[in-house]
Amino acid sequence: xxxxxxxxxxxxxxxxxxxxxxxxxxxxxxxxxxxxxxxxxxxxxxxxxxxxxxxxxxxxxxxxxxxxxxxxxxxxxxxxxxxxxxxxxxxxxxxxxxxxxxxxxxxxxxxxxxxxxxxxxxxxxxxxxxxxxxxxxxxxxxxxxxxxxxxxxxxxxxxxxxxxxxxxxxxxxxxxxxxxxxxxxxxxxxxxxxxxxxxxxxxxx
Numbered sequence: 001x002x003x004x005x006x007x008x009x010x011x012x013x014x015x016x017x018x019x020x021x022x023x024x025x026x027x028x029x030x031x032x033x034x035x036x037x038x039x040x041x042x043x044x045x046x047x048x049x050x051x052x053x054x055x056x057x058x059x060x061x062x063x064x065x066x067x068x069x070x071x072x073x074x075x076x077x078x079x080x081x082x083x084x085x086x087x088x089x090x091x092x093x094x095x096x097x098x099x100x101x102x103x104x105x106x107x108x109x110x111x112x113x114x115x116x117x118x119x120x121x122x123x124x125x126x127x128x129x130x131x132x133x134x135x136x137x138x139x140x141x142x143x144x145x146x147x148x149x150x151x152x153x154x155x156x157x158x159x160x161x162x163x164x165x166x167x168x169x170x171x172x173x174x175x176x177x178x179x180x181x182x183x184x185x186x187x188x189x190x191x192x193x194x195x196x197x198x199x200x201x202x203x204x205x
Contacts, residue, residue: 001073003119003144015122022118024071026111031070033106034078035062075107104159108152113193116148120197125204149193153186 004019035058069078119141123129128138157178 003141006138006140015118018118019115022111022114023073026107026114027071027073027075028067029070029106029110030075031062031066031068033066034069034075035066104155108155108159112148112152112155113189116145116152116189116193117196117200119145119148120193121200124194124197125201145193149186149190150182152189153182153184156185156189157181 001023004016004023007013007016007019065078069075123138123141123145127133127136128141131137160181
């Protein structure tokens with residue numbers, strides 16, 4: 001959101017709209033994932049009787065909880081809270097392997113990658129990654145791209161770890177192996193992101 005707001009303030013409304021569209025799409029989908037996980041807890045305690053009542057209640061959870069958190073970019077934090085409440089015994093719960101893969105996959109495909117590609121394209125096309133050109137260099141954009149790439153690496157590691165830890169010794173994200181894997185996945189993501197951004201710049205001419 002910080003980069004999108006900076007684009008709006010600087011008058012780059014086209015890039016602001018592109019970032020906003022990506023955030024709305026990813027937020028809507030991530031909100032569905034958060035609502036699907038939250039429904040498991042809420043319906044067991046406060047849901048009314050009858051199938052129609054449960055459906056209406058689930059829709060309210062999505063509108064009041066899932067959608068706002070998703071669009072605000074707080075879906076990962078909300079998911080972490082759900083994981084603290086979850087024992088992972090239900091195959092459809094937040095802490096299950098399936099739930100982790102689905103949420104992490106949605107976060108990576110619909111948010112981290114599109115935003116990183118958009119920001120990388122703008123940075124390359126307008127020379128905003130060159131520190132020697134202080135007039136154009138954007139510390140915020142550079143920082144945002146780095147955070148997005150590291151976040152994509154951590155997401156990939158978490159998705160892999162959700163399946164790996166079931167049959168092998170648990171690998172923590174703070175371990176040496178975890179940090180090395182995150183950096184490796186972030187580097188692989190960076191290659192993909194900047195390749196697409198460079199191809200788009202070449203196509204534009």
